[in-house]
Amino acid sequence: MLEKDSITRVVREIFLGVLENQNHNLGTSGENLRDDSHFTDEIGISSIDLLEFFLRIEDQFEIQIHEDDCASLTSVHAVVQFLKAKQVT
Secondary structure, three states, X not given: OOOHHHHHHHHHXXXXXXXXXXOOOOOXXXXXXXXXXXXXXXXXXXXXXXXXXXXXXHHHXXXXXXXXXXXXXXXXXXXXXXXXXXXXX
């Protein structure tokens, strides 16, 4: 099982990769992205970008994110906690 810091790093990298062509004022390396920043309310990610993010998370961690879970996955922190609960490796 990956450590929380490793999971957080990977989730942040995936999120920033999805947004790399968008202007979300997160800085060039995501230094302005807090782990508790709300994806839609604070960052303004579109639903299409959010879907792409979830698909990349599923591919990276070889899991399925059910539609019911998506509503609660509103920040990097929430995604990391979800992945820890799934005991991803």
